[in-house]
Amino acid sequence: MADSQTYNPDSRSEEDITRYLLDRISGLESRNLELREEIRQVESEKRFIESQKIRYEREIRKLKTEVEKLRSPPLIIGTITDVSADNRVVVQSSAGPKFMVRASGFIETEDLKAGARCTLNQQSLTIVDILPQSFDSQIYGMEIDDAPNETYADVGGLEEQITEIREAVELPLTKPELFKKVGISPPRGVLLYGPPGTGKTLLARAVAHETNAKFLRVVGSELVQKYIGEGARLVRELFEHAKKDAPSIIFIDEIDAIGAHRSESITSGDREVQRTLMQLLADLDGFKDRGNVKIIGATNRIDILDPALLRPGRFDRIIEIPEPDIEGRLSIFKIHTKDMSVDDDIDLNEIAILTAGMKGSDIKAICTEAGMFAIRSEREKVSKNDFIKAIEKVGFDHRNGAGELIDGAMFA
Ligand SMILES: Nc1ncnc2c1ncn2[C@@H]1O[C@H](COP(=O)(O)OP(=O)(O)OP(=O)(O)O)[C@@H](O)[C@H]1O
DSSP, rough: OOOTEEEEEEEOOOHHHHHHHHHHHHHHHHHHHHHHHHHHHHHHHHHHHHHHHHHHHHHHHHHHHHHHHHHHHHHHEEEEEOOOOEEEEEEEEEOOOEEEEEETTSSGGGOOOTEEEEETTTTTTOOOEEEOSSSOOOTTEEEEEEEEEGGGOOOOOOOOHHHHIIIIIIIIHHHHHHHHHHHHOOEEEEEEEEEEESHHHHHHHHHHHTTTTTTEEEHEEEEEHEEEEEEEEHHHEEEHOOOHHHEEEEEEEEEHHBBOOOOOOOOHHHHHHHHHHHHHHHHHHHHOOOOTTTEEEEEEEEGGGGGHHHHHHTTEEEEEEEOOOHHHHHHHHHHHHTSSSSSSSSOOHHHHHHHTTTOHHHHHHHHHHHHHHHTTTTTSSBOHHHHHHHHHTOOGGGGGTTHHHHHTTOOO
16 A cells, blocks of 8 residues: 655646556555444354354253242251261251262352251252251241231231130240249240131231241141151251240241141151151150240141140140121221222222121222222322222122122212
8 A cells, every 4th residue: 555654746747647546546445345244253253152142041041940849848858967088978867868979060069067067959869059057047948937916906807816826826925924923925926717718817916016026937738848857856946946035926827737637548648747746746745834925827728637636734725716797898998008008988898798608808808909900091199990800800699699789889
């Protein structure tokens, strides 16, 4: 290319200038071609990198799913008893047998130590996690609430049940001296039974709130299904934990999963449930000295409970939590509409009549749905019609004779 520094336009002829410019143009054209080639190469590199990225992302997703699969329950819990040089590990499972297993690639080799507790995938028996030595409520899916917010005022239509639970659970926690004076041992706990969604958990949380007690909730089915062979240990630790944190309330939801009447067939699953139940009974029996720990069991299936669990002295009161009647439904509607902005002409009595056969959880859902209908229509107040549509949506049982009311006739 001609050097522009040495070019002096005054000293050259027109022909020179033309040649010079043609040279310059051809120089720029070939540079342009070079740059285009470079761009093409960079773009093809970019495409290659993008396709690599997609491949890696796909691989990461696959690996993540695999890890999730490995980690999903049921898991077996065990203790590492030996580690060989090639990283094969001997694990004593809590259900009994010993296994020679391998650890998944995500476990750090230095964590594989004799004495460490670990979880094994039930099918592949691969070690999928190393557990902390101390009790960790998170691992066991236990819900711990230092101070539940619910109060008795949040529970609708269960006045008698509230009185009963206050005597059996609240009084021993707040006024233990009364029982000493009279010379009777305070009740240890109550069993709540009734259909799902009627407020059993809500009631238990309210008791914990009113007594300033810690609320420990476990689900019976999780105790026996989540970590095979650990049910009995979990129950023991649960009670220990509750004692340490007293005053506290242990709430065992779905207690039928561990306390169902024992059948003839004895599978390993049954044995696991039995061991867990025996531990629960032992803890309930040894509960006398644990004045400030109370237990509330809940079940939808009292009919299948083992009589051992119902024997006097285990649960002091067995309280039915029934489906709400019209009064109950009205007071539940009042609770759940308390903070809602509703039209002045709404008569909750009428709405309560329309919801025969529905439970507290349905009523809560109806209020939320009614609010959603109002939002969808860009209104700030919830109307009767919103409630009617919500009742329909939540699945009102037409057998209760309200079919003709749902179309709004009653509110026309
Ligand atoms: N009696 C009630 N008063 C006010 N709200 C209620 C009542 N019953 C149920 N609810 C509402 O429904 C929700 C679910 O009820 P809850 O979990 O207490 O039922 P449950 O009887 O424990 O059900 P499950 O047997 O399925 O565990 C509560 O959080 C509450 O909002």
